[in-house]
Every structure is written in C-alpha cells, then in structure tokens.
Amino acid sequence: MARESYDHQKVEAAAREKWAMLDIYRTDLNDSEKEPYYVLTEFPYPSGDLHIGHWYAFAVADIFARYHRLTGKNVLFPIGFDAFGLPAENAAIKRGLDPKKWTYDNMEHMRKQFSSMGNSFDWSKEVVTCDPNYYRWTQWLFSKLYEHDLVERKEAPVKWCPNDQTVLANEQVIDGCCERCGAEVEEKSLTQWFILITKYAKRLLDDLGGLPWREEIKDAQRAWIGESEGAKIFFQFSADLNEDAGVVEVFTTRPDTLFGATYVVIAPEHPLVDTLLPLTTNPQEVEAYRIATGRKTERERSENKEKTGVILKGVTALNPLTNIDIPVYVADYVLASYGTGAVMAVPAHDERDFEFAQKYNLPIKQVVVPQVTDLANPPQAGKEDTFRNIIIAIVHDPKTDTYLTLKWKTQPWTTFITGGIEDGEDPIEAAYREVREETGYTELKPVRVLGGITESRFYAAHKGVNRTVHATSVLFELMDASREAISEEESAQYDIAWLSKEEVVKAGLQHAEFDIIWQRLMTGMDAYTGSGILMDSGEFTGRPNQEAKWDIVAAAEGERVTQFRIRDWLVSRQRYWGCPIPVVYDPEGEPHLVPAEHLPWLLPSDVDFTALENTGGKSPLATSVELKERVERIFGEGWTPEYDTLDTFVDSSWYFLRYLDPKNEETFSNDARLKTWTPINYYLGGSEHTTMHLLYSRFFHKALHDLALVPTSEPFAHRNNRGIILGPDGQKMSKSKGNVLNPDDFVVKYGADSVRVYLAFIGPYNEPGQYPWNLDGVESMRRFLDRIVRVADKVSTVEATEETSRAMARAIEKVRTDIERLKLNTAISALMIALKEFETLEQVPQSAFRDFLILLAPFAPHLGEELWGKLATEDDEAQSVHAAAWPTVDEALLQASHATVIVQVNGKKRGEVSLPNDAIETEALAAAEEIPIIKELLAAGPAKKVIYVPGRILNLVI
C-alpha cells in the first residue's frame, strides 16, 4: 500500500460528491444547441449483485459516453432495469419472498454499486419495466399491435418445461433442454398469444443490408430469419376425398426436380394425417407411429438421425408432371412447423430423401445430370460432336485397401477402367466385361452404382471429334486376385496399378468427373444436389435445371413462394412476475382487449405461490381473487381474466424509447424527442442478444414506424458486440469452476478507476473476443495512475516545448480516433506514451497536462477530476474536467518535418535515413548511399529499379 501515491477511496468519494453537487450528467433532452448523441447499453436484470460482466458492460460503455460528452455533444446515457423475470418468482416460490420487494431491494443495491463504478448515467430518466407506469405502455403497445393484426391467439405445439411448469420460446430451448434449468423439454399443445413477427421477416432481412453493423451480427440475424426461395406444388390424392382434403401442398426449393419426386412425406403433426387415416389400410400402424414420435422430444428426434416413417397404405399422390401415382409417407424428418409441413421427396437429389428411400427401398429417379468440361481438353469449335455412353469401373481390393487403375503407356495419365456400353446392356454387366477384358480380373462382386450418370465434355484428339460422354460409375469389390491372360493389344497400352486412396487423389486420375465420383465413393452419399442438365423431365429434358425451374412450377400449376425459417413470436408465459397481457374473455370465451382507460392493467398481489399444483400449469395469476373480481366488476358477470403474462423480451423491445420521456402519463414516449434522438447513435451490448433481443427490438420499431408512432424504421444506427471476460484460467467464470472473481475486491484494493482502465485496456471493445482476467492487470493500471499523480506534482506554468506540444497533439488525435473506433486499448497506450514524455521533463507544462487530464477523464473519471481540481486554473470555466472541452489540435504539429525513411535493398531492410518530408527521390538516394552497407551493395553498379515512398521507404532493386 505504501507505494500508492493517492488515496483512491477519498479521491473517488470526493469526485462523486462533486458530480452530484454539479449535477453534470443530467441530459437536457430539449437542448437544441448541441448535437444530440444517444449512447445506449443493454439495461441489466436486477439479479442483485454486480459481477465483472456488468463492469465490462457499463463502466467501459461509460468511457465512450464521457468521451462524446467532452467533444461537445449533448449525450444521453440512460440506465434502467429489465425488472420482470423468473428469478424474482423463484425467490418467491423457494424462499417465500415477495417478488416485488425482492426486485426493488435488488435494484436499490445495484444503484449503489453502479455509482461505485463512476458511471455518468442520467438516473433522472431511469426506466423500470415492472413499474406500472412503464408496463402500462407495454400493454398499450401490445394493444396497438393487436389492433393492427400483428397479434394472434392460436393453438400451437409449444415447448413445455416440466420443471419450471412453463412454456418456453423456441429461443429458450437449447439442444432440447430448458435454457434456465436444463430440464429436458416436452411438447404440449396450448392456446397461446403470438406476435406475428413473420409478417416482417422480409423487411427485417432486407433492411440489414443498409446497417453498418459488423458482418457477423447481420449474418446471425440472416441465418435466424432464414429466407428460402421456392414453390408450393400441389399433389392430388388418388383417394376419394372432398376438394380441400384431396390435395397435399408441399414446399420445395427444388421444383426443377419435380420429375424426380417419387414419393411424398407428411409430418406426423400435419392435420392431413387425420383426414387420410380412415382411408388407409394400416391405420393402427400409422397411429402407433404418430404416438411414438409425439412422445419424443425435439432433442430425441434430432439426436437419432436414423430416419423413420410409415407408409399410408392405400393412399397415393399424383405427381402433377409425370402423372404417376406415388406413395405417401408420414415421417418425422419432415417438420410440421416449416413450409407446408409436407415435402415432395426427390431421393436422387436430396440427401435426406435419399437416405429415407434407401431404407424403405423407394425408387430413386435421376433428373439432373451434373455436367463437367475437361478444361485441359475442352471441346473445340467446328469439330464434329459425338456422343457415347460409358461405364467407369472402380475395383476396390479390401485386403490392401487399394483401387485398380490403368497407367497408360501411350498417354501421360492414369485412369480407372472405362469402356462403352452397348445398346441395351446393363451397366454392371458392361463394367464387369470391361474389367475382365482390360485387366483379366474375374472374381468381382458388384457393390453399387455410384449415383446417377454424369456428363463430361472434351475434345478427343486421337479421333479429332468433340465428345459428350454419359458415364455410369460402378464399384466392385475384388474377391480373389486370380487373373486371366489379357490380349497383347491391351497390355501394350497400359500397366495395371493398385493405388491407395491417397495415391489415387495424388495421381489426379484422368476423368473430368473424378471429383463427383470420388466424393460419392468416399461419403456413400449418392444424391446429387448440384446443378446440371435435366433428364427424363418431359418437355424440359435437356435444359439447365436452374433456368427451367420456374417454367416447371408453371407447368405444374404451382405457386412461387418465399419461406422463412423464423416462426411467430410466442409471447405467453405461465408466470406471475411479468407484464399482464391486457386481455379479458367474455362469457363465450372470446378474447377482448382491456380498453386503454383501464391501463395499467395491474398485476395483482394476492397470488398464492404455494398453490401452483392446483392451477394445472396455469400462471400463479390464476390464484388471485382480486383479479377475478376486478374483471367481473369492470366487464360483468361471466367474464374471465387472461392469466398469462408477456415474455420479458416484449418489455425490453422498446425501453430505449421510454428513456426519452420516462414519466409521461399521456403516451409511451415523446414525439418531438423521438425525432431528435432516434435512431440511437450507438447501442453497446453483448453477442448473446444478437438474435433475440436485437431482432425483436428491430421488429417492434418497424411495426411502430408503420403505425406512425416512431420516425425511423430502424432503432439503432450502430451496434457493437463486446467480448466476454474469462476467469484467470482462461475458462468461462462459473461458481462450479471456482474461478469467479469479485470486482469489488479489486475496487477496494486499487480503486474503481484502475478497474475501469484495466477493462478498457484488455482488448478492443468492438470485437466479440474472449479476454482472460490477468490477476496482475488491475495493479499495473494502478501503477499507471500513480505515475500520473507523481507527474502532476511537477506541473508548473512553464511554456510547452514544441516537442511536448507535438507529443500531446499526437496523443489527442490518437485517443480521439481510437475511442471513436472503440479501440480503447490503444487509446490507453497513447496515454501511456504521453505520460512517458512528461516523465522525462523536469517541469510539466500546465497547458499540456491540462489537455492530458481531459483525455484521461473518460477512463479514470475520479482521478481526472481530482487532479483537475488541483490544477487551480482560475480562468478555466469548467468546474469539472467532465464538463471541459476536448482539446483542439494544431494540425501543423502532427506533421513532422523529418521522417525516418527505411532503406531496403531487394525488399530487405538495410538501414534508415532521416529525411525532410518533402525530400525527392534523388535526395533520398543520395542519403542512402551514405550508408556503408548500401554503398557496398551498390558498388557493382546503380540500382536497376528504385521505389521511393516519401516519408516511408526507399527500396533499391539490384
């Protein structure tokens, strides 16, 4: 402790007292003089204790906000609490506490902790989502969405956590388990409230293009929304059904393969299964399958990748273009919740269908032929085009794990065994014949045909013609190495060689289609999913599949559609501590919005958390007598309440709008301020919110924009994803690992400023990296601050030398540009370099040190304030360093008159010379020649070429 040059506890307390007295962090939202700048951080859940993650999120964001304030902007840097949520309720259930009291006590505690960070939050605009004054407007906005058909109540299979006794959003299910408690999730069908985010899928996707966000944030959202271009195709059932039920609608992105659709698959949950069941001859079997899959959780379904299914015997569907009746299956590899819940299966061109078809012995019909051109011998113009059907025989010797190849004597290449197929000949027979003729091996077992045919085109030099070849590849296994003699004619042309896998790949066999065949051989996956030429496709045969795609849709009377992966947003929660859904039910059970004059629709307080088993999975609200009586009193006898509450993501989808007018009783925000203050300039947050919160907020904003409630269609101009702080062992901090660090310990020992500077120094703040906490790190930052205090003792009224002024000018520029880019680590390094400059001086010029303190203030606000006070500059109008103006820079100082120019010979550094900035090439060359080693190297003669980049480099090529 002795080494410390200041008492951080005293300094920090004094600074906070001063700020409170001056009230400098209150933002005047109506100020029209200064440029408005809205810095937003994700508001915290009031869990009760601040951990290092909070410090990284809020203290470092504070640096950014303080910097912008110093540059003269009118900065809004608000804070609040995302105060509804499960932990409060768990505290109630497990420990009998009042969720409200628990939450408010935690918030009180956290406000104190926040103040210990030295944050410049404007608490006067605090927003608390569980405050009726806030959730009243959440309810009002929900009503607006409802009125504009963006809310729907529907029966849907939902994820049910048997432990928490609640429905979960898709996003809250991780690998089939509950995000919160880890219990295996079940499926259940319930009537739930949905917000129809899918109506905005296209716009949420398209508008990403214009946002200057990091690519990985945008990509994650794109993947989440998941757009697919495709078509709906209608397959008529053969069975006698009424018009509606007589058709199955499938969604496909590959309508070009319609001629290859050899069966249809329906998801087990598809309503058509009920309709078709009576018409099948195996209803028990189908029913049994449906029950079996229904019992499986999503996790079990995806874990067990082996495809299962059951045929609907007695029912077939008509392929609209081949006019062939094809079988209909029910299988759980088709998802009810995506597309139409039914697919046309094209096993030749879809891996999943292929796998299923293999297992159930279904026909595999190739309709797309991959096309390759031999680039070494491409077809030549003006030559005759000829066509051949061939086989490529691949013989594998399992004993040595090698493949039979021909090393040609007449040509510089190696091939598998190939040969023509005679008309009507079976490819396997043809392949067998060729192997026998060309190599003499006779003991071969055919294993499989590798997928369908491939087309290759080349110029056959020995014949002087262009060739188009359709090849069928056949795999054999060698049973016995015995051989017949082969003709001399054959053996004169090539030698036989058995090559290992690696040797085959290395040899680069002389087949244009080699890559396709080899991949099929190695993976066992014979479905061809790429592009090519259509075959066996009626009038479309011979056309490129991509080009014919939409013509085929038209011919099949299908419908071009775009599908999205994103599902509607399930917002019902069977929970107490959330925003009540402002809905009541009439005696017929029809839902009605609670009229605006009854908002806020208050959360009742008379719930019994001990009686949850009796609510049958309903929210604890079902135990409230007050709520029931309130509904009957206002709406009448027989009316009943909605017991569910809203997903907390609804609360947090608009909180940043409320900061602009948090106490407004008339409306949710303030029209004029929305115009000035949105979109938010910078939203600082964590990558865990990329797909949920960020997407929901964007949706909300767009919907409100369409309702003319907000002026912009996107809420956030800039967004960063900060990294995460790991434990000292490089692992994620967790109690079970015992590597959790308490920031308070460091704050007590070294002060909040040291912790702030350390967190900013650890790495760039705009990259989602992972930074292990270095136990010596905070102490080293404290050393840095101590050095500043020592330098402060040397401050005097001496004039700054040009050198000092130049050093400060560089620091000012670098700190400015680095903070703008959120590269706080290198900004601090610039401060350290400036400090070193001061340390070399006997006396530190006051003007320079004053500027330095302004640069330091965002990082170490308390110490900056303390030293600013000691400077005793009576002419300074700013009472606080945080109200000072960012120092201006004399541009001329940034331009050094001389620069070190590196002298290279043939790109290698051989020396350096100091040259005036405006030195021309001949001057540079002359200076370089003074260097002995250069002189020596140039002795043989002048440089052949000279590259001179003034101020940087002189490169001589000799």
Add this chain to the structure above:
RNA sequence: GCCGGGAUGAUGAAAUUGGUAGACAUAGGGGGCUUAAAACCCCCAGACGGCAACGUCGUGUGGGUUCGAUUCCCACUCCCGGCACCA
C-alpha cells in the same frame, strides 16, 4: 454439414489497411537506490548462430501475386461463435 469470425513472442495485444512486425502492458532476467526488503527508477528480452559488428529465419501450414505481404489471391489445418432433418 452449412454460414461467419479468428490464428502474431511465455501472456493480453499493436501495426496509419501493401511499406521498420511485435507499439503499449503483464509475467521473466539483469542492474541502481537500500543495512535489508517493499516501493520506485534504469536496462535486456521473437528464435537460431556469433565475443561482437552482424547474419539467417520468423505473423497457423503450403503455394501465388508484388520491388516489398501479418495485410491481397488460391488450397489446407486448427480454434471460437451462430445455425442445423428448414425440404
């Protein structure tokens, strides 16, 4: 599997976007001050060779473009994140 991002000393990282690789720190080594220690200050520090001046190699691996590549291009390996039976 697909889509992103990344790989630089013992460690966190930097490099004005094609121009001195390793700034700034941490850990480490040496020295000063001190009776001693702490604190503080100074010096060294990518690897290899050499007493040294210096030389050779070096930004995951292999190739390429260029006078010059951490930076651009091609192929590959590994790590991190997201998505994943999405038809």
